[in-house]
Amino acid sequence: MEVIILESAQAASELAARLVARRVRELPECTLGLATGGTPKALYAELIRMHHDEGLDFKRVTTFNLDEYLGIPGDHPGSYRREMQKGLFDHLNIPSDRTHLLDGSTHDPIAECAAFENRIQRAGGIDLQLLGIGGDGHIGFNEPTSSLASRTRIKTLTRETRMSHAGHFGGEANVPPHVLTMGIGTILEAEEQVLLAFGESKADAIAATVEGPVTAYVPASCLQMHKNVRIFLDEGAASKLKRARYYRETFAGKPDWQRV
Numbered sequence: 001m002e003v004i005i006l007e008s009a010q011a012a013s014e015l016a017a018r019l020v021a022r023r024v025r026e027l028p029e030c031t032l033g034l035a036t037g038g039t040p041k042a043l044y045a046e047l048i049r050m051h052h053d054e055g056l057d058f059k060r061v062t063t064f065n066l067d068e069y070l071g072i073p074g075d076h077p078g079s080y081r082r083e084m085q086k087g088l089f090d091h092l093n094i095p096s097d098r099t100h101l102l103d104g105s106t107h108d109p110i111a112e113c114a115a116f117e118n119r120i121q122r123a124g125g126i127d128l129q130l131l132g133i134g135g136d137g138h139i140g141f142n143e144p145t146s147s148l149a150s151r152t153r154i155k156t157l158t159r160e161t162r163m164s165h166a167g168h169f170g171g172e173a174n175v176p177p178h179v180l181t182m183g184i185g186t187i188l189e190a191e192e193q194v195l196l197a198f199g200e201s202k203a204d205a206i207a208a209t210v211e212g213p214v215t216a217y218v219p220a221s222c223l224q225m226h227k228n229v230r231i232f233l234d235e236g237a238a239s240k241l242k243r244a245r246y247y248r249e250t251f252a253g254k255p256d257w258q259r260v
């Protein structure tokens, strides 16, 4: 696990975007796992800039998103399909049939989740998975106590998560209680993991993820079991790490061949 602490969310997002861009250049047919929420927005803006200014080509890229609300259509203002469409897909040249999100309007969630897992398998698995993190350590919508072996399935949101997403739905009461999410076992199968966290509200979750025990109570701590993980932080999100100095020294002393 490599912990990269930079002076700002913008600097960390730009560096993480370079990692994604490198993957797309080296493997134009790569499969990216994508995340929603406020955290990856600056990274997506940087990918869009690279697409326009540097010709970064996404036409053979395939994407899978982590999660979606259940019971709303893809054009609902709170849906992750709409967020991804407006925030990223509309600005890149990924063919729309290569962008995969779980269908929140499905009447058969179990079949939808199984079909999603099959699509990931048929695409050859996910090469690079982007992750944000909830204040309680959740990744995707795998709330605390989610099985570390879980697959794509229905989950019930915690009150805290519903509250933190109330803004997109005009109040907590309107946030769908159920969601579909890749499981932790699904996420861990991606070849490379890139987790971003910014701001002090994420500091406890990051400290538990990086320096606490591996536990289903902090779903992101599962990343300690993965062999290729980078965690990009700003000062706020890193503020409760006991070994921050060591992570900074390690990053500063990287040999050139290991740099992003």
Ligand code: GLP
Binding pocket: 035, 036, 037, 038, 039, 040, 066, 067, 131, 132, 133, 134, 139, 140, 141, 161
């Ligand atoms: C939701 C999403 C997660 C995301 C988290 C944090 O729960 N399902 O994938 O990481 O929110 O969101 P934000 O980046 O807005 O803090």
